[in-house]
Amino acid sequence: MGSIKTVAVLGGSGHLGPTIVHELVAAGFIVTGIMRDTYPSRISFWPDRVTIKKVHYNLLHELEAAFQGQDAVVSVLARTAYDEQINAINAAVAAGVKRFIPSEYSVINLHKPPSGPGPALSAWKIHEMLDGKIKTIEHLEHTVQAAKDFTWTALSTGLIFDRVGGLSSAGDSGLGFISLRTKQAFVIDSGNEKFHVSTLAQVGRAVVGVLNHPERTANKYLSTASFNVSRIELIALVEEVTRTKIAIRRISWWEMEAAGFVQASTVSHMSAFGIFLSVYTSQDGVGNALSEEESANSLLGLPYEDLRSSVVSWLRREGAL
Ligand SMILES: NC(=O)c1ccc[n+]([C@@H]2O[C@H](COP(=O)([O-])OP(=O)(O)OC[C@H]3O[C@@H](n4cnc5c(N)ncnc54)[C@H](OP(=O)(O)O)[C@@H]3O)[C@@H](O)[C@H]2O)c1
Numbered sequence: 001m002g003s004i005k006t007v008a009v010l011g012g013s014g015h016l017g018p019t020i021v022h023e024l025v026a027a028g029f030i031v032t033g034i035m036r037d038t039y040p041s042r043i044s045f046w047p048d049r050v051t052i053k054k055v056h057y058n059l060l061h062e063l064e065a066a067f068q069g070q071d072a073v074v075s076v077l078a079r080t081a082y083d084e085q086i087n088a089i090n091a092a093v094a095a096g097v098k099r100f101i102p103s104e105y106s107v108i109n110l111h112k113p114p115s116g117p118g119p120a121l122s123a124w125k126i127h128e129m130l131d132g133k134i135k136t137i138e139h140l141e142h143t144v145q146a147a148k149d150f151t152w153t154a155l156s157t158g159l160i161f162d163r164v165g166g167l168s169s170a171g172d173s174g175l176g177f178i179s180l181r182t183k184q185a186f187v188i189d190s191g192n193e194k195f196h197v198s199t200l201a202q203v204g205r206a207v208v209g210v211l212n213h214p215e216r217t218a219n220k221y222l223s224t225a226s227f228n229v230s231r232i233e234l235i236a237l238v239e240e241v242t243r244t245k246i247a248i249r250r251i252s253w254w255e256m257e258a259a260g261f262v263q264a265s266t267v268s269h270m271s272a273f274g275i276f277l278s279v280y281t282s283q284d285g286v287g288n289a290l291s292e293e294e295s296a297n298s299l300l301g302l303p304y305e306d307l308r309s310s311v312v313s314w315l316r317r318e319g320a321l
Contacts, residue, residue, distance in 0.1 A: 001098060001149070001218070004071040004211045008032045008053075008097075010088060011077035013044035016105060016160070016203060020076055021046050023204025029211065034066055057084035063091035072099040072211055082132025086139050093147045099214055102136045104154040104221075105203055107195075107277060108288055110134055111154070111221040122257050122279035125264075129273055137221065144219055151218040153210045157203045158196035158225050158290065159281065161310060162317075177231060177278070178238060178246065180320045186249040188256055189284035191232040196225035196290035199310055202302070209300025222296035226305035228289040231282055237311050242320055253283035 007029045012021045024031050025047045033046055037054035046052075055062045067073060073092045075085055085102055092100050104110070108126065110133055127134065140152040159175050175197070178185040198206070206224040210217045235246050260275035281288050297304060315321045 001151070001214045002071075004029070004099060004214055006030045006032070006070045007072045007074055007211065008034050008067055008070040010034045010073065010075040010085075011081065011103065012046070012074075014076060014078060016200060017076040018045045019200040020074065020204040020207050021050060023201065023208050024074070024211075025049055027208040027212070029208075032066070032070065057081070057087060060087055060091050060094075063088055064094045067092050067095035067097050070095065070097050072101065073097050074101045074207055074211075075103040076105075077103045079130075079132070082136060085132075085136045089136070089139055089143055093143060093150050096149075098149055098151060099211065099218075100140060100150070100152045101207060101210060102133070102140065102152065102154055104133055104137075104156065105160075106130065106133065106156045107159050107281060109156045109221065109223055109294075111137060111156075122253075122260065122276040122283075125260070125272070125276040126280050129270060129276075141219075151214070153217045153219070154221045155203070155206050155210070156221070156223040157198040157206055158223075158288075159198075160200060160203070161197045161226060162200045162314060175234075176274070178235060180238075180242075180315075180318055183244055184247045184249065185231070185235045186251060187231045187235070188251055188253050188278060188282040191235075191248070191250070191282070192230050193282050193284050193286060194228040194230045194233075194289035195281040196223070196228050196288065198224065198226045199305060202226040202305060205302055206296075206300060209302045213300060216299060217296075220296075222299070223290055223294055224296050224300060224302055225290045226310060227307045229307055233307075234311070237308060238315070241308075241312060241315060253279050 007024055009021055011017055012033045021031055032051045032053055034053050034055055037056050053066045055066050089100055137154055144150055239246050257279050260272040263275055264272035
């Protein structure tokens with residue numbers, strides 16, 4: 001497989017997309033941003049060098065035309081648009097694209113069946129809610145059997161660290177358990193369970209790492225991280241750096257899971273996503289830290305990041321320092 005130079009990014013205007021686009025451009029790739037034509041897209045903060053193309057995702061020929069000359073397609077599409085990726089994969093094959101990276105960036109490795117202590121119901125709920133991601137990987141696995149030269153790579157990058165909670169909206173962050181404003185935090189069980197986490201920039205660098213190493217990353221589901229951390233560790237670090245006491249509220253995994261089911265039945269299924277996710281990542285013994293054997297960081301040439309520096313940067317951004 002030759003080297004990858006041109007990259008089309010789908011949905012690069014959202015929460016994760018702009019950083020991925022910036023990292024791709026910084027790494028020297030020629031980037032085209034693909035946006036919906038039917039919807040007034042949010043203003044994106046992309047470098048001027050990025051070419052913009054508008055498409056209707058349901059029109060295969062438009063996607064195929066947009067993908068002509070692209071070596072890779074990187075999808076950062078929203079949850080509501082996972083199904084659009086099936087058309088995008090088919091169009092990418094027709095246009096001669098060599099690598100497809102689906103909109104995964106998952107907290108857990110969705111390629112493995114859920115495991116863990118207890119009934120692990122939260123794990124199954126997460127898998128059910130992210131069904132569109134799982135179907136996309138299945139479609140990629142099926143497609144590569146017949147499509148010569150077409151390959152894929154998916155990335156589980158853990159929780160996104162940057163908008164770790166506090167003053168900012170936790171809506172696009174998995175780590176919304178510390179409030180810098182109220183100086184409160186909540187932990188599940190002991191709070192000592194470690195889980196893997198990536199900064200937004202690290203997610204972008206992981207994508208770059210895949211595209212810089214097309215052979216060794218072909219047709220693989222990979223997990224990467226900035227670091228592993230527990231809730232208690234993060235709270236202690238915030239206390240130390242800000243010299244502030246954080247009040248800790250504890251909840252057991254089963255109380256949290258029960259709250260998730262109440263939320264799912266009284267509000268909406270998807271509104272309980274964050275609750276089930278927090279059980280799945282933080283329940284004692286669940287084992288979602290990224291081990292050295294499972295980590296693709298060295299495969300991608302991706303150094304781990306320093307936890308303390310990342311916390312300090314986050315606190316500065318939030319105005320807490
Ligand atoms: N690990 C974590 O903690 C974490 C956290 C957040 C997100 N993620 C993952 O990262 C990926 C991207 O999430 P995000 O929060 O960045 O997404 P997002 O901001 O909600 O949406 C990304 C882009 O998708 C496009 N889009 C939205 N609805 C669409 C539709 N119905 N049809 C076609 N395109 C549509 C839009 O681009 P245009 O308007 O430009 O077309 C939008 O800017 C997802 O796979 C998500 O699960 C992971």
